[in-house]
Amino acid sequence: MSLKNLEEKIKEVFEPVTTRDWQEIKSSNSWGVFKIMAEFVQGFEKLSQIGPCVSIFGSARTKPENPYYQHAEEVAALLVKKGYGVITGGGPGIMEAGNKGARREKGASVGLGIVLPFEQSTNPFIDHDKLINFDYFFVRKVMFVKYAQGFIVMPGGLGTMDELFEAFTLIQTKKIEKFPIILYGTSYWQGLIQWLKDVVLDVEKNISAEDLDLINIVDTPEDAVKVIDDFYSKYKHTPNF
Numbered sequence: 001m002s003l004k005n006l007e008e009k010i011k012e013v014f015e016p017v018t019t020r021d022w023q024e025i026k027s028s029n030s031w032g033v034f035k036i037m038a039e040f041v042q043g044f045e046k047l048s049q050i051g052p053c054v055s056i057f058g059s060a061r062t063k064p065e066n067p068y069y070q071h072a073e074e075v076a077a078l079l080v081k082k083g084y085g086v087i088t089g090g091g092p093g094i095m096e097a098g099n100k101g102a103r104r105e106k107g108a109s110v111g112l113g114i115v116l117p118f119e120q121s122t123n124p125f126i127d128h129d130k131l132i133n134f135d136y137f138f139v140r141k142v143m144f145v146k147y148a149q150g151f152i153v154m155p156g157g158l159g160t161m162d163e164l165f166e167a168f169t170l171i172q173t174k175k176i177e178k179f180p181i182i183l184y185g186t187s188y189w190q191g192l193i194q195w196l197k198d199v200v201l202d203v204e205k206n207i208s209a210e211d212l213d214l215i216n217i218v219d220t221p222e223d224a225v226k227v228i229d230d231f232y233s234k235y236k237h238t239p240n241f
Contacts, residue, residue, distance in 0.1 A: 039134055043112075043143040046132055050108050052237040053085035054228060055144050057163050058094025058154030058184075068185065069097045072154050074221040075184070076101025082225060085110060087148060089140075090122045090131060094154045099125035112140050141166055146239050150180040150228045155188040172211050176240040180231045182224050183217045193217065 047053075056076060062069045076086045076098045086102035088095035090111025102109035103125040111126035113133040122131060134140040144151075145167060153164050164183075170176045183189040193215065200206050218224045 036136060036139060039136060039139040040142070043132055043134075043139065044146075046130065047087075047110070047143055047147040048239075050085050050110060050130065050147070052083065052149045053087045053108065053110060053147055054079050054150045054152060055087040055148040055163075056094065056098035056152045056154065057089070057156060057160045058097075059156040059160060060089075060091045060093040060095060061157075062093040062097070062155070064097075068155050069094065071184065071221055072097035073101035073104070075152055075224050076107075077105045078221050078225045079228070080105035080107030082229060084149065084228070087112060087144060088126075089114065089159075090126055090133075092121070092123055094156065096123035096125060099123055103127075112143055114140055145170060145176060148179065148240070149232065149237055150182065152182045152184060152224055153189075154184045168211075168214060171214055172207075177238070178214070179240065180227050181215050182227050183215055184219070184224055186217050186219050189217055 056072060058068065058072060062072075064070075072094045078101075079086055080102050085108025086098050087110040088098040090099070090113035095111070099109045099111060100123070108130060109125055109127045110130040111122055111132070113122050113131065114137060115133060115135050122133075132143070134143075141163070144163060151163070151167050153160060164181070167179075167181055171178050171181070183193075193212070196207065197212060201209060201212065216227050218227065
């Protein structure tokens, strides 16, 4: 295959699926690996240069007047003072608050955006050289986990819970090293944890008691950062795999 034909094949992968029929989609599937590989390479190259970071998750719908927005901003600011960068999904709401707090203290403010069929603009508090946009959720999730020294999970919806249980599962199955998972807001998360304990553990026995030890629940920015500090007083900062 000539270089020109190779370039055309790779370009086809970037065309919207709606412009191609089933046969064209099938024939281009194997070439999709180049697009996936490009996203991995871009993410690894940028994030590997930033240093230890903590990922902050939460709803894109949280408004600045919401106390959880303000707490997320303060958590991020405190993390920067402790020498960490902050990684978010790059959008509005809690993500914006996290980047805003990092920017306020002049720390690394990273945004891992996702291209969605509905518009989700990136927030203005991400460092211009630390914004990475992804087409593939699974590539983006790898970046969140690989370079984070901890997850701080503010109140959020399905996407937030997806990230939470992804980390929970990877640590439980020992696919990655243990790191702190912190749920912020007892009133928001207690029902979920109680269900895991009462139904998933006690009734159905689908998890082990020690699995629940992976999660910490806090209610103040200071306590969230203390969990991170206490953990890394015993362990070294390293990428997770």
